[in-house]
Amino acid sequence: MNNEQDHRSWLEDLETRHLEGERRTTAGVRICQLLLLTAFFGLWELAGRYKWVDVLLFSYPSKLFHHLWTTLLDGTLLPHIGVTVVETVAGFLLGTLLGAAFAALLWWSPFLSRVLDPYLVVLNSMPKVALGPIFIVSFGSGYTSIIATTLSVTVIITTLVIYNAFRETDANYVKVVRLFGGTKSQVFGKVILPAAFPVMVSTLKVNVGLSWVGVIVGEFLAARMGLGYLIIYGFQVFNFTIVLSSLIVIAIVAAAMYQLVSMLETKLTSGRRGR
Amino acid sequence: MAAMLKLESVSHAYLGGQGTALAVEEVNLEVLTGEFVSLVGPSGCGKTTILNLLAGLFPPSRGHVLLDGKPVQGPDVRVGYMLQQDYLFPWRTIKSNALIGFEIRGEQSEKAERKVLDLLRELGLDGSAERYPQELSGGMRQRAALVRTLAGEPDVLLLDEPFSALDMHIKLQLEELVWQALRKRGKTAVLVTHDLQEAAAMSDKIVVLAANPGRVERVITVPESIRQAGPSASRKLADFEPLVGQLWTQVAEYDAGPAGGAAYEQ
Numbered sequence: 218m219n220n221e222q223d224h225r226s227w228l229e230d231l232e233t234r235h236l237e238g239e240r241r242t243t244a245g246v247r248i249c250q251l252l253l254l255t256a257f258f259g260l261w262e263l264a265g266r267y268k269w270v271d272v273l274l275f276s277y278p279s280k281l282f283h284h285l286w287t288t289l290l291d292g293t294l295l296p297h298i299g300v301t302v303v304e305t306v307a308g309f310l311l312g313t314l315l316g317a318a319f320a321a322l323l324w325w326s327p328f329l330s331r332v333l334d335p336y337l338v339v340l341n342s343m344p345k346v347a348l349g350p351i352f353i354v355s356f357g358s359g360y361t362s363i364i365a366t367t368l369s370v371t372v373i374i375t376t377l378v379i380y381n382a383f384r385e386t387d388a389n390y391v392k393v394v395r396l397f398g399g400t401k402s403q404v405f406g407k408v409i410l411p412a413a414f415p416v417m418v419s420t421l422k423v424n425v426g427l428s429w430v431g432v433i434v435g436e437f438l439a440a441r442m443g444l445g446y447l448i449i450y451g452f453q454v455f456n457f458t459i460v461l462s463s464l465i466v467i468a469i470v471a472a473a474m475y476q477l478v479s480m481l482e483t484k485l486t487s488g489r490r491g492r
Numbered sequence: 493m494a495a496m497l498k499l500e501s502v503s504h505a506y507l508g509g510q511g512t513a514l515a516v517e518e519v520n521l522e523v524l525t526g527e528f529v530s531l532v533g534p535s536g537c538g539k540t541t542i543l544n545l546l547a548g549l550f551p552p553s554r555g556h557v558l559l560d561g562k563p564v565q566g567p568d569v570r571v572g573y574m575l576q577q578d579y580l581f582p583w584r585t586i587k588s589n590a591l592i593g594f595e596i597r598g599e600q601s602e603k604a605e606r607k608v609l610d611l612l613r614e615l616g617l618d619g620s621a622e623r624y625p626q627e628l629s630g631g632m633r634q635r636a637a638l639v640r641t642l643a644g645e646p647d648v649l650l651l652d653e654p655f656s657a658l659d660m661h662i663k664l665q666l667e668e669l670v671w672q673a674l675r676k677r678g679k680t681a682v683l684v685t686h687d688l689q690e691a692a693a694m695s696d697k698i699v700v701l702a703a704n705p706g707r708v709e710r711v712i713t714v715p716e717s718i719r720q721a722g723p724s725a726s727r728k729l730a731d732f733e734p735l736v737g738q739l740w741t742q743v744a745e746y747d748a749g750p751a752g753g754a755a756y757e758q
Contacts, residue, residue: 387579389575389577389579390579390581392549392575392579393575393579393581393592394592394596395549395567396547396549396567396573397567397592397593397596397597397644398566398567398568398569398596398597399596403596407581407592407595407596408581411581411583414583
């Protein structure tokens with residue numbers, strides 16, 4: 218009895234010390250992160266104020282935040298954020314859906330998949346944003362071209378990734394459904410699709426990042442609104458405070474969006490791993 | 493008694509990118525109603541090919557596969573199949589996994605659900621109906637897979653090494669369980685195995701196959717005493733070891749075939 222308690226307290230000690238160590242490491246990491254951030258903005262501020270760098274080009278943080286604050290208050294910033302966010306969300310949702318649909322088509326018809334294989338390879342290795350001007354002349358300068366540019370970035374890679382996931386599904390699961398007399402569409406609905414579901418959700422996450430590339434480039438080329446437009450506009454009127462403050466907004470919004478999709482991923486797939 | 497399953501001079505070749513592989517050649521086989529037949533033999537003897545042909549997963553290149561006297565056209569409700577592993581869908585509960593056959597045939601009903609729940613109870617899984625496969629041990633999962641197979645009340649059971657991935661004591665339990673379930677229901681079964689003791693303990697008839705290409709080398713009838721005893725009891729009978737010994741010599745003999753004595757495995 219006594220021995221058992223000794224044994225337990227020894228274990229508890231070990232655990233407390235381990236947790237304490239973990240906590241200290243986490244605190245250290247947080248402090249370093251905060252230091253890096255302050256150092257970056259602090260140095261930038263000093264460099265701007267003391268004219269170590271060209272203020273016209275590099276501006277400085279207090280000026281940026283002041284600009285952001287005023288445009289936020291007078292309501293001129295939010296519409297730009299709104300437009301870009303809507304385009305990005307539309308881009309990655311549509312991109313993932315279309316990619317999944319294409320992948321399904323390729324899975325369904327091995328013949329088609331063989332026919333399209335070289336084209337997919339070429340399209341995949343091509344820098345898709347180079348197609349931007351083509352989209353503008355085809356769809357006019359507006360949302361349609363921007364979303365088309367975004368889709369060109371996301372759809373091909375999504376198709377390839379999901380198609381691979383479809384093909385890598387364990388053949389024995391397919392066999393189970395076939396042994397019960399399942400048809401091809403039942404094999405797809407009951408095995409292939411649910412088995413590839415985690416991959417599809419994770420492509421959603423990859424596509425958030427890719428969609429930002431597509432949307433910003435699209436807005437560079439053809440837009441009257443949006444954060445990409447603000448960057449180009451600031452550049453053209455040589456007001457780099459606008460350019461840099463837009464970059465900060467993009468960093469914040471893009472990170473927030475990525476976190477949201479990450480949370481969604483955990484939520485959608487937790488059922489499988491946890492259970 | 494009538495033949496439930498019949499292979500009539502069946503040959504099958506796999507056509508692939510690396511050329512043609514003749515898996516089985518001129519196989520004739522008869523499985524009577526209510527009979528338990530095991531297929532044993534070295535790797536490459538086409539055991540699983542024969543099972544897949546019987547299941548109607550693909551037609552034979554030559555010859556005929558008959559189920560209850562009629563040619564097999566494709567997977568049939570009357571035929572149940574158990575794979576080497578459970579292959580329960582991880583995103584479905586045990587109950588939903590067991591119901592998938594009904595779901596595929598569009599025969600979901602309260603009656604089907606009750607039958608599955610009864611079977612789960614019979615196989616000691618009543619507490620696990622709403623759990624997911626990952627939460628269950630290997631033996632429980634294979635029992636759940638057995639429920640999935642038995643739920644459609646097949647007349648014929650095809651068993652593709654369903655006990656090979658399990659620990660010894662669970663394997664013996666499951667052998668007993670399957671044997672009892674089949675005997676009680678008077679079902680026909682074909683078992684593919686690389687475990688000669690298992691074949692001897694469970695079967696009425698053992699078909700020894702030779703490899704490259706797969707063909708029937710010999711059919712051994714199991715003595716009545718072993719047949720009547722269940723798989724666990726029969727292992728203790730005096731006739732048992734000699735039978736396994738006989739199987740060993742035969743399989744080893746055909747193993748040293750044209751391939752040059754490939755290791756006896758699978």
